[in-house]
Amino acid sequence: MYFFYNILTTLAIIISPIIIIYRILKGKEDLKRVGEKFSIYSQKKNNKKVWIHAASVGELMSIIPIIRKLEKNSKIKNILLSTSTTSSAKIFNKLKLKKTSHVYFPLDNNYIVKRFINYWQPKLAIFIDSEIWPNMFKNLYLKDIPIIIMNARITERSFNKWQIFPKFAKKVFGGISLALPQNLETLKYLKLLKVKNIKIAGNLKYYGQKNNQDHVTKLLENKFRDFKVWCAASTHYNEEILIGKLHKKLKKKEKRLITIIIPRHISRTNEIKEALNKLNLSCISHSSNQKIQKNTDIYLVDSYGESSKFYNLTNVSFVGGSIIKHGGQNPLEPARLGNYIISGPNVKNFKEIYAFLNNLKMSSFSSDILKMENLILKKLKNKTPNKNIKKIIKIGNDVLEKNLFYINKYLI
Numbered sequence: 001m002y003f004f005y006n007i008l009t010t011l012a013i014i015i016s017p018i019i020i021i022y023r024i025l026k027g028k029e030d031l032k033r034v035g036e037k038f039s040i041y042s043q044k045k046n047n048k049k050v051w052i053h054a055a056s057v058g059e060l061m062s063i064i065p066i067i068r069k070l071e072k073n074s075k076i077k078n079i080l081l082s083t084s085t086t087s088s089a090k091i092f093n094k095l096k097l098k099k100t101s102h103v104y105f106p107l108d109n110n111y112i113v114k115r116f117i118n119y120w121q122p123k124l125a126i127f128i129d130s131e132i133w134p135n136m137f138k139n140l141y142l143k144d145i146p147i148i149i150m151n152a153r154i155t156e157r158s159f160n161k162w163q164i165f166p167k168f169a170k171k172v173f174g175g176i177s178l179a180l181p182q183n184l185e186t187l188k189y190l191k192l193l194k195v196k197n198i199k200i201a202g203n204l205k206y207y208g209q210k211n212n213q214d215h216v217t218k219l220l221e222n223k224f225r226d227f228k229v230w231c232a233a234s235t236h237y238n239e240e241i242l243i244g245k246l247h248k249k250l251k252k253k254e255k256r257l258i259t260i261i262i263p264r265h266i267s268r269t270n271e272i273k274e275a276l277n278k279l280n281l282s283c284i285s286h287s288s289n290q291k292i293q294k295n296t297d298i299y300l301v302d303s304y305g306e307s308s309k310f311y312n313l314t315n316v317s318f319v320g321g322s323i324i325k326h327g328g329q330n331p332l333e334p335a336r337l338g339n340y341i342i343s344g345p346n347v348k349n350f351k352e353i354y355a356f357l358n359n360l361k362m363s364s365f366s367s368d369i370l371k372m373e374n375l376i377l378k379k380l381k382n383k384t385p386n387k388n389i390k391k392i393i394k395i396g397n398d399v400l401e402k403n404l405f406y407i408n409k410y411l412i
Helices: 002-025 032-036 057-071 088-094 111-119 135-143 155-163 164-176 184-192 215-223 239-251 264-278 307-311 332-336 348-359 369-383 389-408
Strands: 050-053 078-084 100-104 125-128 147-152 176-182 228-235 259-262 284-287 299-302 318-319 340-343 364-365
Touching: 002 032, 002 111, 002 164, 032 100, 057 078, 057 088, 057 111, 057 125, 057 147, 057 389, 078 088, 088 100, 111 135, 125 176, 135 147, 135 164, 147 389, 155 164, 176 184, 176 389, 228 239, 228 307, 228 369, 239 259, 239 264, 239 369, 259 264, 259 307, 264 284, 264 299, 307 332, 307 348, 318 369, 332 348, 332 389, 340 348, 340 369, 348 364
Parallel strands: 050 078, 050 125, 078 100, 125 147, 147 176, 228 259, 228 318, 259 299, 284 299, 318 340, 340 364
Antiparallel strands: none
8 A cells, every 4th residue: 555655745746836836926835944854954954852743833833841840951952844835934933942942844755755754863753733744644654654653633534434445454554653542532542543552631622721821912912902803714605794793792892892793714814704795894903003983893813823812802713614514623722811702503623622621611512503692692791710710721731741760751
């Protein structure tokens, strides 16, 4: 099966110039660094003790606390972080990490991943969430480099795909040194995929550091101080229209209301603004730095990595990907920051987390989001924080320590 997989990856390389040019035009590739996708680097070669791969923004945000802890480890001189998206690279540049450098993850072609490994020579490879790459795993295994999949997530859909080629799946997953699943569903599938070493450490997204009251945060608080605010986060196509309609209903009862929309993909910003304008809603974007007016309805966050600042402005958030049949987005960040979570019914990707929040009386869902009007207004009037937030914080601290404990075993 590796033979056929390599034929496919070779074909992908042949047509990759066309794809890459298209992605550059769409702003999804960095023209100056596109060579990194082929393991061609301008950075000085420097052997890395630890290599961490986090595909995009969500995975990167979940692993930042781990990276900060590892940077304090005297045994580690250098850390390599790879991601696959320009948005995650932009966030990395804001982190000001001291021991960590960033590259783009290479195409999973046998020749290209060999170049990557030989160039950087990592002593440990850590993959976040659902990042499973057959050629990379095979070559790391042949080089006797330990592979950890951290905060691992395998859905029923992805498991079924692997089951089409069970012998191939066994070889790929058989090379994993340690798996740290984020939920019970993943634990079950990892066992069925014959991963030998599985430890329970929990979901890293339970952890989050308290926001510092920096200059930017205080400016944001001042900007919204005369308004009631609630958030609609990680929204997908068409969900913003429903949120806009809900805002119109809410504003009939709460005149100084602003709905903050944080779309899952900020590349859709103009499309979202056009849709909201058709609903006769006054919309301004975060990047415009416009002053909020009395008639402002929607504040559209068109930047990555700043969601927590907006969750701190309110105590209630809708989490998207749940009205459409996407399976939901992770609600832990706003919940951890004291937000009551509302959602649509389609949350199968995070059903354990939603069940947990529901038991803590910190969430509810509706098949008709327009019927959530009274609940949102009630939460906005009642600013008393839910005492169960402390439970989430404690779980998060425990999860962080457990993950670090298992990583440290490979750093001896």
